[in-house]
Amino acid sequence: MTIRITEDEAETGGYAFVDLGRPAPSALLSFRRQDAEPRHLGAEGWQPEVAWLAPLSISERDGRAVARFGPNVVDRIEELVPIEIVAQDGTSFGVVSWPFITPAPAGYGILAAAPVAPLSLTETAARDVSPEVPVVADAENAPASALDPPTPPNAARASLPLAEVTVERRPRVWPVAAALFLGLALAAAGGAYVYRDDLRMILAAWETPQPTSSNTPPVVEQAPVTLAAPSQEAPRPSAAELRQRYTRLIEERASAPAFLDLGETALAAHQGGTAFRAFEEADPVANADAAWQLARFYDPSNPDAVARTAARPDAVRAAYYYALWRNRSPRHTDALRGLCDANTDLAGRDERLRTICRP
Template sequence: MTIRITEDEDESGGYAFIDLGRPLASPLLSFRRQDTEPRHLGAEGWQPEVAWLAPLAVTERDGRAVARFGPNVVDRIEELVPIEIVAQDGTSFGVVAWPTISPAPSGGGILAGLPAAAPTLTRDGIGGPSVAATEAVPLPEPEPAPPQDAAPAAPPAPAPAARKSRLLWPLVALMLLALAAGGAYLYRDRLPDLVARREAPPQEPSPPPAPPEPDSRLTAAELRQRYARLVDERAPAGAFLALGETALASRQGSAAFRAFEEADPVTSADAAWQLARFYDPGNADAAYREAARPDIVRAAYYYALWRNRSPRHTEALRALCEGSAASDRLRAICRP
């Protein structure tokens, strides 16, 4: 059984599960890259001497050992680098092309996601909440009472406002009469229209709008559940290809990439084609671009897996090789 590497979805990046495909007798493993020197991964990075690294945890699943590693391994291996995994007792579990795994967050990115502190009240010097001061309004002083033997005061003259209100009442009455006359005039002119509307047959009510069609797209969580179920069932490549197509239809590019990768691009031409499309600079589809940035070398790698065996892979690879300034890695892939 081949090695299977999957990202730990419970972490924000930098952790992965490595399903070795068979039991593990020794707890220490070695990661050896096959493309360049130095080829051994150590505690401080790549080094010429062999190094043995301990997983964070090892679990048994149906007779297969599953080792969990963190950023000291995951963040130091680039995507598509061929890696041989060897146990300390000399058992080689085979060579695997390292998959796409999100790196561990670093720097201020962790703090940037924290919620802002709740606003607090500014306190004054005595410890209470500060409030805006209001200006005191002095109360009017009471007038002195008149002496009892004084003559009664004359009644006060009516206030100017009272006099004005007496003059306004005739004007208000005239305005109301004018409005009533105007309303009667308009009603007389519109009476034929009102009668015609009343005598017209009632119209049938318009049918209610059709209910919206239910959205058949799956969420990222639902796709992860299906992916995990297929892995546990050891489903064939066709099941992962179908899941990848469903994820693309749901506009979930990351889930689609993981499913196509599990289908094994080395043995599946469709899986290799889809993974190449994720990196092909000529593909602008948003679902693909959400999962991976354009990378002509990686696109050429997946196309080249089926060169001379699949016409579409061969033609797409030729177009990439002819339409770009080739780097050393791209020239090596494009070489027949």
């Protein structure tokens, strides 16, 4: 049987189960990479000498030894690196291509993004300080004009002395008024006919509807406005729900389209780790969409923040996934050409990238 490595879903990252495929004669294991030197994983990282590492726990399932390791191993082995696992007595369990495992949030950070430091108490307090309000320091020694309230105007008027009112007698004017009234009566009698005609014209004008002035805008009756109900977006699935869905697809041995659908759903929910593993299970060698998505996770030119939560930029790994569909997919071919043109200096130092970018 072959080695199978699966992530410990009970943790938020950095832990994995290593199913050795058969019983282990010793609990101490050695991890040896096959692609570069130094090749032995030790307590402080990769080293030239052989190191024997003890798992956090080891159990037996159906005659197979299953060891559980934490960030000191998981976060230090990158995805796709060929690893040989050897027991202390020299028994080799074989070589496995290390899968992607979500790094620990506070682990060694091989692939994890750098956490954002929280605000200090000083910074938090500085944001809550309100502008200062001026206060009179010494009210007893302040001038009276500054402490006394202003006098209301009515009160100032009330304090003034009352003026004397002098009534002056005037001569009687009724004879003059009588003569004036008589003259007005005669004038009214003479113009009665004219008044009657004018009154008739006024009444006729009241009965005739008057045209609307051109300056007055016409009244337009408006239909009642109906407010549209606010659109409600479907809630995003949680990280736990997506992990459960991933595990269920693994158990059902689902097809590539099911894993692609899960990967796209996880990307929309900002769960980069689950999305990466789903695209990986869709087999990038046989599926162009899976290879494209995995390449975008590593492409340094991709500014997507979700991709950065699962993998650090790596031009070599991005080129590897793009090259899987070179000359068969135009977008893969163009993306690979652009990546190689943008990393000529790195290609001069890295033989793997130089080989991939070679026409």
